[in-house]
Amino acid sequence: MRIWGKPLVSFCVGAFFLAASALAHAAATSAPPPPLQAQRVALTSVDGKGGKATSLYGVWIKSRKSLGTDKKGKFPTVIAMHGCGGLYSMVRDGKGEFTPRHLAMARVLTDAGYNVLFPDSFTPRGRRSTCQDTPAQREASAMNRRHDVQAALHWVSTQPDVDMTRIALLGWSHGASTILASLNLADTDVAVRKIQPRAAVAFYPDCRPYAKPGEPFKPAAPLLILMGENDDWTPPQACEAIEKKMQGSDTEIALRLYPDTYHDFDAPGLPVHVRMDIAGVGKPGEGVTSGANPDARSMAYRSMLNFLDAKLNY
Secondary structure (H helix, E strand, O other): OEEEOOOOOEOOOHHHHHHHHHHHOOOOOOOOOOOOOEEEEEEEEEOOOOOOEEEEEEEEEOOHHHHOOOOOOOEEEEEEEOOOOOOEEEEEOOEEEEOHHHHHHHHHHHHOOOEEEEEEOOHHHOOOOOOOOOHHHOOOOHHHHHHHHHHHHHHHOOOOOEEEEEEEEEEEOHHHHHHHHHHEOOOHHHHOOOOOOOEEEEEOOOOHHHHOOOOOOOEOOOEEEEEEOOOOOOOHHHHHHHHHHOOOOOOOEEEEEEOOOOEOOOOOOOOOEEEOOOOOOOEOOOEEEEOOOHHHHHHHHHHHHHHHHHHHOO
16 A cells, blocks of 8 residues: 655555455455555644654545545544554665554454544654653653654544544554543643544553542543553553543543453454563563464454444444
């Protein structure tokens, strides 16, 4: 899949493309799926405290419906935040190849009628991944990346085919933790934001910063959290504590836990394995477990699509 416009980012088609198609279509077909039409776009992330501006870019992929007869319509839109491993599985000669996870999500969401914007928080900052960094080493922390979300919200607000009353946020791991930070109305910069999402989906976030009884957490929109019961990278117990703490609140928080499932369970083709290189997580000397569970991914995608449909397509 080629990024139209400035050719600084492109995507390889091949197996990743077909894996995403298989997830999106229940019926088997020998015909390849139609190409995803993607474009690199410029974003400006501004630090809410110091006012420091950072030039970023994102990958914009339009809803398949916008490419059909309803080309002048306005469509619901999802802003999708990558995890600590970054947006690409490979970057070479200024070209990036989407990971299978991001390509699968792009296919599923655009087939379902959503525009999708994938902000790249790392490559413009000179990083490929921050998984092995300690929290103190991460310039692009979850709290800082919430300004990237603000930049993405501003950008989509300028697009004629975006329905600004139907915006959702989505993220994985570090990106999911970013979603939690960018939803929390207890932070002034979030509370005063003119554009607020109507829904948010978080795949295996780190809920610990908000699980403490005295830590304020008031989501700006209904939140769906999807994670494995066996996740030892971002343990689900903290998210369970948030769900319990928020019972009776006026904003819905739904937690879906999948048995026999670990971190990165929605990454197509990723073998279950132990990682010893992730700083500050897991039990000392034991590492953390990561790997795909196709059944859990299928259930999570179904829950995600049902949730988005209920919150955005009213």
